[in-house]
Amino acid sequence: MVTLNDVARLASVSKSTVSNVIRGSEVVAPATRARVEAAIRELNYQPNVVARALRERTSKILGLLVPEAVNPFFAQVAHGVEGRARLAGYGVLIANTDCDPAIEAAQVAALVSRRADGVIIGGLSEGSSLHETLLERGVPVVCAYAAPPDPRLGIVDSDDVRAMRLVVEHLYDLGHRRLGFARHTLAEAGGERRLHAFLDAARNRDGVVVVPLDEGPTAIVAHNDDIAIAQIDALERAGQRVPEDVSVVGFDDIPLAAHHRIELTTVRSDGTRAGERAADLVLEAIRDGRHVAQTDIIPAHLIVRASTGPVNGRG
């Protein structure tokens, strides 16, 4: 590997001067600069970011903690994070946890060891306080769709309360009174916030009752699209028809939700945008040397498609 020293030697200048050229310092004389640049090209020199990181006490690395790698929504979030990070010269270290506390702890330790300048958390296992480990070391962190309460945290979240109000209203208008909720399968911290938002919304509608999934709800609201789509699968395999017998509502609006075979009524939530926003927040905090301590709530939009219909096929 060619180093800054090799370049200096070839250009017959000191390391300081090469460094000045690399970092675009104004101070270098044009002729010297030209010589150095020629040497860089000739040797095909790429600065060693590891060395720079050590010296500057910054790694230019963002950690991304993902509870469920295979969820397409998180793929969108990751895509957004990565795009913004790249533009800012940051790399993204991906850390899947599968919501397993042991893996999660190992991943956070690895992120600390690698001196990640900031961390974005897409989900934490139940009862985890790993975000505090990070915060106490001065690492800015933003939670996307995961919100352990801590004022130092940055938060990017969907407006679940409003979303669930829209969902319940929609179902109510279709005549549904027996509603069920399909929770998500991971033991995730704060993973019941959508459930609670749903319950609150249902409580505020006269005549609406919330029943377990196996006690014949006429409509099922799911924690996310993946779960909604799995519900459709389960219902139809059990001989029920969607939406004729049971209506189903998702959350996220993943690309597949608009598919002709699925046509899922859902709440739109732009994962890529959320990822971009999360990255921006954490990047700003890094620049300012502070915690994020900001909350960004993404507005909710109900997208009505064909997975919801009038109760009992009437109407």
Added chain:
Amino acid sequence: MVTLNDVARLASVSKSTVSNVIRGSEVVAPATRARVEAAIRELNYQPNVVARALRERTSKILGLLVPEAVNPFFAQVAHGVEGRARLAGYGVLIANTDCDPAIEAAQVAALVSRRADGVIIGGLSEGSSLHETLLERGVPVVCAYAAPPDPRLGIVDSDDVRAMRLVVEHLYDLGHRRLGFARHTLAEAGGERRLHAFLDAARNRDGVVVVPLDEGPTAIVAHNDDIAIAQIDALERAGQRVPEDVSVVGFDDIPLAAHHRIELTTVRSDGTRAGERAADLVLEAIRDGRHVAQTDIIPAHLIVRASTGPVNGRG
């Protein structure tokens, strides 16, 4: 941030001794070791991997170049890579390229700058020679489902030739003679290998002709499941029925393919396993200080579901 020096001071030993304890050297006296370990705990010390990386001339980082972040199959591959990397103490830097040559070049430069010890390429843009940039710098690289020809490369690939033979045979047996192929949308290097395997298989079946998609094939074979599912969407929106009017075959067997509403006939290809295998290959090469130079072909299995049926609904 607490450093090795802080630990040394608190334990009243030298940095060398702390380093020996951390790295589990046998040489340290039990009493000394205990004192150092107590100090580590008390200070909550985490070694700085950046410093270690600089000294050891290894970053313990794997780069993962992904052409299409939102493809669920690549999410599986990434999951597999990440899992194996973690077990080996490596971090995974994710680099989306969206198959854009400019982004791709920037990502490879970033990976070089960060001194990634190895790189896994999930896809390269057409005409790209970026893998050579890496190889020439001595970085082992394995291509997963992307195979520019270079003997130094590691390759993990599906057995497209056998797969397409099975697919064509299956369709032939159902009476299909007019077949079409839905290519993938990215300008990816080697992205036509499945197409060519398909064309070869079709050529070897008497009476079979390959026609453009808009010239009424009775069966469509797609480059991957995502594209197959999009084809079903397009066909049905255009008033055609699958499989009554047109049969559709995918490739990958993403989780959704088994969904009751989709029931896609497809070729199984375990993305997580492929990712794990790719990581193992590159990790071994790093350990041995050599290029990978190995090929691993994953056997093909045809999974017949309901998206294929007899031609013209007969039978």
Added chain:
DNA sequence: CTGAAAGCGCTTACAG
């Protein structure tokens, strides 16, 4: 405008 020196936080021979 350019260069010598110190130092980021580690590891690794090498003395003792």
Added chain:
DNA sequence: CTGAAAGCGCTTACAG
């Protein structure tokens, strides 16, 4: 068994 010293490849005051 323990410690002093050098060095990984950079950047950053500071002289000149």
